Each structure stands twice: as structure tokens, then as C-alpha cells.
Amino acid sequence: DAGVIQSPRHEVTEMGQEVTLRCKPISGHNSLFWYRQTMMRGLELLIYFNNNVPIDDSGMPEDRFSAKMPNASFSTLKIQPSEPRDSAVYFCASSFGVSEQFFGPGTRLTVL
Amino acid sequence: KQEVTQIPAALSVPEGENLVLNCSFTDSAIYNLQWFRQDPGKGLTSLLLIQSSQREQTSGRLNASLDKSSGRSTLYIAASQPGDSATYLCAPAGVISSGSARQLTFGSGTQLTVLP
Numbered sequence: 001d002a003g004v005i006q007s008p009r010h011e012v013t014e015m016g017q018e019v020t021l022r023c024k025p026i027s028g029h030n031s032l033f034w035y036r037q038t039m040m041r042g043l044e045l046l047i048y049f050n051n052n053v054p055i056d057d058s059g060m061p062e063d064r065f066s067a068k069m070p071n072a073s074f075s076t077l078k079i080q081p082s083e084p085r086d087s088a089v090y091f092c093a094s095s096f097g098v099s100e101q102f103f104g105p106g107t108r109l110t111v112l
Numbered sequence: 113k114q115e116v117t118q119i120p121a122a123l124s125v126p127e128g129e130n131l132v133l134n135c136s137f138t139d140s141a142i143y144n145l146q147w148f149r150q151d152p153g154k155g156l157t158s159l160l161l162i163q164s165s166q167r168e169q170t171s172g173r174l175n176a177s178l179d180k181s182s183g184r185s186t187l188y189i190a191a192s193q194p195g196d197s198a199t200y201l202c203a204p205a206g207v208i209s210s211g212s213a214r215q216l217t218f219g220s221g222t223q224l225t226v227l228p
Contacts (some may be wrong), residue, residue, distance in 0.1 A: 033216075043201070043218040056215070091155060098205075098214050100146055103156040 004104035006092050012110045018080040021107045024073055025094030033093040033101060034067055034077050043091070049075065082111045114139045118202055118219035125192055126227050133187040133222045135202030140183050142204040143214050147176050147187050149198040150221070156201065160187070192226045199223045 005024040013019055025032050033048040047057040049069045057067070064083070069075040079086055089108050093101040115138045125131055135145075144163045148156040160176040162169040162185070169176045175188040185202055199221040205214035 042220050043203075045215055045217075048215065093156075095214075098143060100158050100161040101216060102158060103148075105155040 004092055004094055004102055006090075006104040006107050008107060009105065010108045010110075012112065013082055014112050015083055016081045017111075018078065019082045019086075019109060019111075021077040021090050021092075021109070023075045023077070023092030023104060025075070025092070026102055027073070029094035029096045029102075030072070031095045031097065031101075032069060032075050033095075034075070035091040035093065035103075037089045037091060037106070038087075046077070079109075082109075084111045087111050114142075114204060114206060114217040116202060116204060116217050116219035118200075118222050120222060121220065122223040122225075124225040124227065127192060127194060129192050129226075130188070130190050131192055131224070133189070133200050133202075133224070135185040135187070135219055137183045137185075137202075137204045137217070139204075139206070140180050141207055142180060143207050145176075145178055145185050145202065145204045146216065147174075147185075148201040148203065150201060151198045159200075189224075192224075194226045194228045197224055197226050 007022045031050050034046040035043050037043045046059045047067045052069045067077045087110050089106045091103050091106045093103045095101045117136045119134045146161050147159045150156050160169045162176050162178045164180050173190040178185045201221045202219045203216040205216050
């Protein structure tokens with residue numbers, strides 16, 4: 001298995017632009033998680049899905065952030081409009097039920 | 113709200129030493145606990161998963177222990193090597209009422225440097 005796949009690996013954009021991050025979980029996994037990592041706040045859970053349904057989005061910082069999981073093999077995290085304080089590394093992770101979570105390589109986002 | 117503390121924040125040791133990384137958490141009602149390593153600019157690699165009913169879990173030179181009642185876990189690395197240099201993260205998993213998934217709360221990590 002290729003593991004969790006994220007794209008793009010790096011994204012540089014200007015303030016106000018829309019940003020879409022993509023994730024393909026490990027085949028067979030039914031839980032998907034989006035995390036954000038910054039120097040100041042460390043790793044934070046933004047939202048997680050179970051069987052494609054969002055279970056808890058309380059970690060989503062603002063309404064500018066939205067996430068979707070249209071099917072079991074694809075999820076997106078969208079920021080619209082983006083701001084410089086959104087600059088961070090965004091990780092996607094997946095698991096089967098309550099088993100261990102496997103992380104993707106992350107997307108490094110820079111908002112100028 | 114779960115809070116996770118990892119001590120020390122940074123550690124530098126000569127190659128070959130045995131070492132212990134510490135993790136403490138405030139809410140003992142956890143489902144399990146996962147240890148990760150993160151190399152600079154990279155993602156997280158899962159090292160060990162220890163269930164709340166377990167006391168220890170071993171993988172090669174790594175041994176993780178869990179004392180749920182006192183809110184502590186340790187990661188023991190035997191015979192350290194320069195390739196072990198990385199940041200090590202502890203993440204207890206909260207109990208989710210639906211039982212369908214679990215939420216990890218991460219510590220800030222211990223940055224380990226093993227000198228050749």
C-alpha cells in the first residue's frame with residue numbers, strides 16, 4: 001500500500017486566495033483525520049470523518065475552513081479566503097476504526 | 113480537555129546510550145496511546161500503539177510503558193543510534209462515545225539528538 005497520499009506537498013499562495021488540500025487515505029480505512037502543525041500550537045486536530053461522515057469539526061478554526069469527504073478514498077480541506085496565519089503544515093491521517101493512525105507526508109502551506 | 117506534557121523538550125546523548133522519554137497526560141480516560149517519530153520536514157511515523165489495558169509494548173529496540181491511572185507513559189530506546197535522531201511525540205487517544213474513532217492529543221515532543 002502506498003500509505004496516505006497528500007497533495008500538493010507544498011503550496012504558496014497570496015492572502016485572499018482559495019486553497020484546496022487533498023488526501024487519499026489508506027485503502028480499507030474508514031476513519032480520516034485532518035491535523036494542522038505550527039511551531040506555536042504544535043499538532044492540532046481540525047476535523048475527523050468516520051465512514052465519510054464528519055463526526056467532530058470543533059477543531060476547525062473558523063468558517064473559512066471547510067472539509068469534505070465525498071467517498072471513502074478522497075477528502076479535501078479548503079480554506080477560503082486564506083490568511084497569512086493559516087501558514088502551517090497540514091497532515092491527513094487515516095485508521096481502521098480505533099486502530100493506530102497513519103499519517104501522510106503533509107502539505108506545507110505558505111500564505112503571503 | 114486533555115493536556116499532554118513531554119519531558120525533556122530536548123535531549124542530546126552519545127551513541128550507544130539507553131534513554132527514556134517521558135509523557136504525562138491529564139485525563140486518564142484514554143482508549144490507547146500512540147508514540148510517533150517525526151523527522152525534520154517530514155510526516156509522522158507510528159512507532160508503537162499501546163492499549164489502555166496493556167502495561168508495555170515492544171518493537172525492536174523500543175519499549176513503551178503505560179500507567180493509565182497516573183497518566184504517564186515512557187518510551188525507552190535501547191542502544192541509541194544516530195539514525196534515532198528525531199522528534200518523538202506522544203499522543204493519548206480519547207474515548208469517543210460512538211466508539212467509531214478516537215481523537216489523538218499530541219504533546220509538544222522531545223527532540224532527540226544521538227551523537228556519533
